[in-house]
Amino acid sequence: MNLVLYRKYRPKTFSEFIGQEHIVQTITNAIAAGQTSHAYLFSGPRGTGKTTLARLLARAINCQKRKQGEFEPCNQCPACQEINANRAVDLIEIDAASHRGIDDIRDLRNGIRFVPNSLKYKVFIVDECHQLSKDAANALLKTLEEPPPHAVFILATTEVHKMIPTIISRCQRFDFRRLTVPEIVKKMEFISKEEGLKIEKAALNLIAQSARGSLRDAESLLDQALIYCGQREIKSQDIKDLLGLVEIKQVADFTDFIVKKETAGAVNFLNELADKGMNLQEFVKTFINYLREGLILKIAPNQNPGNLGLTKEEIKKLKEQIQNLSQKKILNTLETFLDAANKMKYSPIPQLPIELAIVEVTESLND
DSSP: OOOOHHHHTOOSSGGGOOSOHHHHHHHHHHHHHTOOOSEEEEESSTTSSHHHHHHHHHHHHHOSSOOTTOOSOOSOSHHHHHHHTTOOTTEEEEETTTSOSHHHHHHHHHHHTSOOSSSSSEEEEEETGGGSOHHHHHHHHHHHHSOOTTEEEEEEESOGGGSOHHHHHTSEEEEOOOOOHHHHHHHHHHHHHHHTOOBOHHHHHHHHHHTTTOHHHHHHHHHHHHHHHTTSOBOHHHHHHHHTOOOHHHHHHHHHHHHTTOHHHHHHHHHHHHHTTOOHHHHHHHHHHHHHHHHHHHHOTTOOOOSSOOOHHHHHHHHHHHTTOOHHHHHHHHHHHHHHHHHHTTOSSTTHHHHHHHHHHHHHHTO
């Protein structure tokens, strides 16, 4: 069975790791100096590298060929190979979403007492640790306070605010950020080259933008595109078709009707999109993002928000559209369409809340 791309191209060295430079620098310095901690807390959005870096750290501290002052795992020694092949009994990964009870943590505490079977350290990676029950979290806290010298804990969470402060205080905490579009594109280009894929740069940009800062999501999208297109070149239109993406031109045309206060034109335009099979929820979501960028441009004209990856021509068009609108009117328009987007989920006629929003906004712009 073929491995999915995000597993096939999971970094095996710190130099291959994309993004999170401040975290990688701190951890590699600690490994090289022999000053690693007994407990780490990796927090941040999904798909930003928390579990990947945890496995890299586990491999590096257990590498049998790594010399003093170095930090990269060799990936050749028995310890590295065991971890790479997911055969290392001393690397214990726990999904706290499904093993969140006190009994699960008691089993973990009992296992900690025994020395590692083959590795130097027993490494416990606890994913989604914020989902541990209160009793389980308190039991884990006791273990973190007095761990044996052969145990290393790496806790990972997407919701650090749900964790008890005493556990956070026992760990070295690292906050992961969403990856930028250029960082994701760089990894996608590397994968495409390794796989011998032909893919347009515009298609890579669309994948990166759609991933919303998650490298794993981007790799999954590239996997989908590869299956969808087969052996032919992957084009930007393929990605739009695959993801049901809304054309910025359609959003810009709709915005023209709104800012020119052409109520009938905007309603007719919306219904034409619905008749063509457009996903109106996706359309409204993109329109709201477009307006948000307009608000940011109104506040800071020289700044490119970059959320939609607009071209220079599209930014120029947006600036022209908001030129005669105050910040207050843009804000009110955003709030009205946000409210309409929420009401769409429960409306018997999907476009009705948007039609009402169009009437309300175009009338208010006349004031």
